[in-house]
Amino acid sequence: xxxxxxxxxEDNQALKKDYKIVVGIDLGTTNSLVGTVSEGKNPxxxxxxxxxxxxxxxVLYRSDGSMEVGINRREERLGPSDVxxxxxxxxxxxxxxxxxxxVKQRELSKKVFSGKEIVCxxxxxxxxxxxxxxxEILKHLKKIAEKKIGFGIDGAVITxxxxxxxxxxxxxxxxxxxxxxxxxxxxxxxxxxxxxYGLETKGKGYFLVYDLGGGTFDxxxxxxxxxxxxxxxxxxxxxxxxxxxxxAIAISLSKKAGLDYKSLNIRDKKRLxxxxxxxxxxxxxxxxxxxxxxxxxxxxxxxxTFNLNKSLLANVCKDLVEKTxxxxxxxxxxxxxxxxxxxxxxxxxxxxxxxxxxxxxxxVFNKVPKTDLNPDEIxxxxxxxxADSLVGNREGKDNWLLLDVIPLSLGxxxxxxxxxxxxxxxxxxxxxxxxEFTTFKDGQSGMMIHVVQGERELVENCRSLAKFExxxxxxxxxxxxxxxxxxxxxxxxxxxxxxxxxTLGKKQKVSINPSIGLTEKDVQQIILSSxxxxxxxxxxxxxxxxxxxxxxxxEAFESALKDGPDILSVEESKTxxxxxxxxxxxxxxxxxxxxKIEDSLKELNLISEPFAExxxxxxxxxxxxxxxxxxxxxx
Amino acid sequence: xxxxxxxxDFFALFGLQRSFVVDEHRLNSLREKLLxxxxxxxxxxxxxxxxxxxxxxxxxxxxGFSVLVDPVKRGVHLCHLSGIDLDLDNFRFTDQIFLEKxxxxxxxxxxxxxxxxxxxxxxxxxxxxxxxxxxxGFLLSLREKFQIFLDGNMEVVNDLKNSLAIIxxxxxxFVEIDDLKRSLN
Numbered sequence: 001x002x003x004x005x006x007x008x009x010e011d012n013q014a015l016k017k018d019y020k021i022v023v024g025i026d027l028g029t030t031n032s033l034v035g036t037v038s039e040g041k042n043p044x045x046x047x048x049x050x051x052x053x054x055x056x057x058x059v060l061y062r063s064d065g066s067m068e069v070g071i072n073r074r075e076e077r078l079g080p081s082d083v084x085x086x087x088x089x090x091x092x093x094x095x096x097x098x099x100x101x102x103v104k105q106r107e108l109s110k111k112v113f114s115g116k117e118i119v120c121x122x123x124x125x126x127x128x129x130x131x132x133x134x135x136e137i138l139k140h141l142k143k144i145a146e147k148k149i150g151f152g153i154d155g156a157v158i159t160x161x162x163x164x165x166x167x168x169x170x171x172x173x174x175x176x177x178x179x180x181x182x183x184x185x186x187x188x189x190x191x192x193x194x195x196x197y198g199l200e201t202k203g204k205g206y207f208l209v210y211d212l213g214g215g216t217f218d219x220x221x222x223x224x225x226x227x228x229x230x231x232x233x234x235x236x237x238x239x240x241x242x243x244x245x246x247x248a249i250a251i252s253l254s255k256k257a258g259l260d261y262k263s264l265n266i267r268d269k270k271r272l273x274x275x276x277x278x279x280x281x282x283x284x285x286x287x288x289x290x291x292x293x294x295x296x297x298x299x300x301x302x303x304x305t306f307n308l309n310k311s312l313l314a315n316v317c318k319d320l321v322e323k324t325x326x327x328x329x330x331x332x333x334x335x336x337x338x339x340x341x342x343x344x345x346x347x348x349x350x351x352x353x354x355x356x357x358x359x360x361x362x363x364v365f366n367k368v369p370k371t372d373l374n375p376d377e378i379x380x381x382x383x384x385x386x387a388d389s390l391v392g393n394r395e396g397k398d399n400w401l402l403l404d405v406i407p408l409s410l411g412x413x414x415x416x417x418x419x420x421x422x423x424x425x426x427x428x429x430x431x432x433x434x435x436e437f438t439t440f441k442d443g444q445s446g447m448m449i450h451v452v453q454g455e456r457e458l459v460e461n462c463r464s465l466a467k468f469e470x471x472x473x474x475x476x477x478x479x480x481x482x483x484x485x486x487x488x489x490x491x492x493x494x495x496x497x498x499x500x501x502x503t504l505g506k507k508q509k510v511s512i513n514p515s516i517g518l519t520e521k522d523v524q525q526i527i528l529s530s531x532x533x534x535x536x537x538x539x540x541x542x543x544x545x546x547x548x549x550x551x552x553x554x555e556a557f558e559s560a561l562k563d564g565p566d567i568l569s570v571e572e573s574k575t576x577x578x579x580x581x582x583x584x585x586x587x588x589x590x591x592x593x594x595x596k597i598e599d600s601l602k603e604l605n606l607i608s609e610p611f612a613e614x615x616x617x618x619x620x621x622x623x624x625x626x627x628x629x630x631x632x633x634x635x
Numbered sequence: 636x637x638x639x640x641x642x643x644d645f646f647a648l649f650g651l652q653r654s655f656v657v658d659e660h661r662l663n664s665l666r667e668k669l670l671x672x673x674x675x676x677x678x679x680x681x682x683x684x685x686x687x688x689x690x691x692x693x694x695x696x697x698x699g700f701s702v703l704v705d706p707v708k709r710g711v712h713l714c715h716l717s718g719i720d721l722d723l724d725n726f727r728f729t730d731q732i733f734l735e736k737x738x739x740x741x742x743x744x745x746x747x748x749x750x751x752x753x754x755x756x757x758x759x760x761x762x763x764x765x766x767x768x769x770x771x772g773f774l775l776s777l778r779e780k781f782q783i784f785l786d787g788n789m790e791v792v793n794d795l796k797n798s799l800a801i802i803x804x805x806x807x808x809f810v811e812i813d814d815l816k817r818s819l820n
Contacts, residue, residue: 227671228667228671230667389676390676390679391679392679392680401670401671401674401676401677402676403667403670403674421810427697427701428666428670428697428700429697430675430690430693430694430697431693431694431697431698431701432694432698433698433701455813455814455817456814456817456818457810457811457814461818488694490690491675491676491690552680553682553683556680556681556682556685557682560681560682560685601683604682604684605682605683605684605687606684608682608684608685609684609687609688611684612681612682612684612685612687612688613688615685616672616673616685616688616689616692619672619673620669620672620673620692622672623668623669623671623672624649624650624665624668624669626668
């Protein structure tokens with residue numbers, strides 16, 4: 001259910017009746033962008049008040065209780081107790097344990113949430129979860145968009161790294177809900193980029209999208225055709241990005257200057273990383289031919305001089321770049337595509353500006369990567385286009401279909417802590433798969449279903465998504481009971497799992513909700529408590545939404561009937577007409593209760609289902625027939 | 636079309652004749668053609684029931700593709716369509732030669748873990764190459780056997796089962812090697 005602001009009808013008169021105002025959001029590690037599709041059907045980035053297209057993904061919590069979002073402030077310009085949270089995307093959907101023994105853990109705190117220690121950051125406003133910090137960034141972007149567009153937005157497509165796991169995706173959705181943004185779809189970043197690129201250039205063939213952002217690395221292999229974008233494979237590392245390059249440079253520079261990086265406190269480390277980043281950018285953007293930049297760094301009254309030249313930079317980045325190349329090759333292998341078959345390589349993310357990245361890619365793939373579109377903006381443009389498509393603003397040749405995959409295998413734990421994969425990585429979504437399991441002890445009455453995600457064979461090396469127990473299995477000898485475990489992935493890549501005991505037919509179903517995020521109830525609570533009249537608002541909106549839905553449903557059904565009236569028998573036609581007339585009366589009557597509207601909607605859906613099925617079968621037969629006699633006979 | 640995968644003929648779904656030989660490239664283009672008609676994103680403005688049907692059909696098509704594209708699942712499905720349930724999960728190898736080969740492969744994988752980085756990569760790629768050629772060999776013989784089977788000769792069923800179990804085992808070893816590579820990185 002969406003909790004959006006519904007603009008008053010009079011505001012909407014200028015717009016086409018069914019046209020929806022939607023945005024695309026690139027929620028980046030370093031910078032975030034919001035875009036939309038203009039009347040001319042072209043995607044545009046929406047500029048903020050300061051005319052900048054990018055808002056830094058930073059939230060400044062001041063000790064006086066105020067907060068500022070989307071500003072770039074260097075550590076040294078902060079008040080002594082102010083805290084600025086950057087790169088929160090690297091923390092979202094992670095447990096405290098995930099950062100065990102890492103440098104990061106020391107600057108993080110934890111909060112126990114439904115039995116798990118989730119990672120938090122300390123601010124003068126108290127402990128904040130990554131979901132809360134991210135929602136502040138999203139709220140900021142929403143404000144920018146609504147101000148420019150002049151209307152409330154109906155929803156957003158938000159991009160995530162392709163390699164985000166289920167928990168990270170759920171956490172991103174929570175952040176959006178907290179910001180009161182209806183998520184139309186979570187879209188993988190490289191997919192969004194390929195979509196924008198493909199539509200802009202009309203390119204066709206096999207594409208490799210190399211996406212190196214501030215904190216994450218993704219690579220996707222796509223096949224682009226007219227009106228069809230199909231992801232063949234995706235791979236990545238959610239803990240590898242520009243931040244790591246900066247840190248590596250900082251470590252190398254401080255070593256040369258006689259500084260011990262490891263012994264510095266967190267704030268000094270951050271300052272040093274920032275300095276390294278500035279030098280890196282200066283050197284990368286340097287067009288005057290010089291290949292060295294110099295900078296100073298002050299620590300406890302002492303000045304240190306740093307010299308960064310191109311060969312040192314390339315050297316420091318070498319291992320990290322190598323890692324991305326290896327991952328890219330894995331993705332190609334999964335897609336069963338040879339390097340020579342690639343038509344183009346698209347670079348995405350600010351970190352792909354590094355000369356050593358471009359040079360290595362050119363060498364390894366024997367092709368100069370494409371940089372026609374701004375690597376910082378392309379993801380947001382793609383998200384805006386997909387949002388426009390997914391709410392039905394586009395039709396016919398103006399529209400396209402995007403087939404995406406899940407990045408990581410999904411499975412359950414079996415004996416000995418091993419993982420049995422149920423849906424392998426790079427499976428096309430939406431999909432479902434069922435596997436049967438049995439008991440291992442005589443008379444065993446319960447079975448623990450532990451859902452995990454990842455490629456590794458051992459449960460301990462995979463991400464735990466959920467655990468639930470199927471009980472009341474009738475007593476049988478070991479190996480006799482049959483339990484069917486079904487995995488269902490919707491078009492968002494969001495998972496639900498069902499376990500069914502086959503002899504008695506006892507079913508248990510779980511939606512894999514964020515095991516380390518917020519529950520739906522928490523989110524509702526936070527939203528409700530933020531408005532005085534929220535409860536009333538929610539009710540009013542729900543009523544309005546069901547009315548809109550019923551109207552839409554009647555229209556859609558009528559238009560489908562117009563396309564294929566012969567699919568219904570005379571008898572069926574009568575029932576359908578009666579039901580449609582009844583629905584029209586209900587949605588026109590302002591006094592109709594929500595229950596009345598929803599009952600009518602239910603009835604309509606029930607009646608139209610067999611019709612929908614017949615229609616779909618006809619479409620399938622037509623599609624198969626359309627491919628020539630030759631194809632069939634050689635099958 | 637029903638939602639129960641067990642009663643579905645995936646060859647018919649894709650408009651293909653029953654055969655163990657499937658051209659992956661063509662199968663994929665058929666999948667795309669079908670999904671272009673059924674994908675839920677095609678029905679964003681339709682009725683709920685139309686969306687429900689779209690989701691159901693799309694899942695069946697994706698499931699059908701995953702069955703037809705995989706030689707083991709494809710083989711099991713072909714037998715299933717002829718009324719024979721192979722139950723590969725509970726299959727025990729009796730073929731002495733392959734049992735020895737299995738042991739050999741296990742030992743080689745153990746060996747990988749003890750090597751240094753360079754030796755490792757060489758050994759892994761040699762194991763992979765070996766396995767791939769064994770795999771191809773069995774695939775070829777399966778093609779012939781399935782031809783005989785589909786012509787109505789049921790005597791080859793045990794042979795089919797044995798060969799499918801072997802390529803299924805090799806597939807699992809490939810997954811294991813993949814995991815090994817990931818753990819070494």
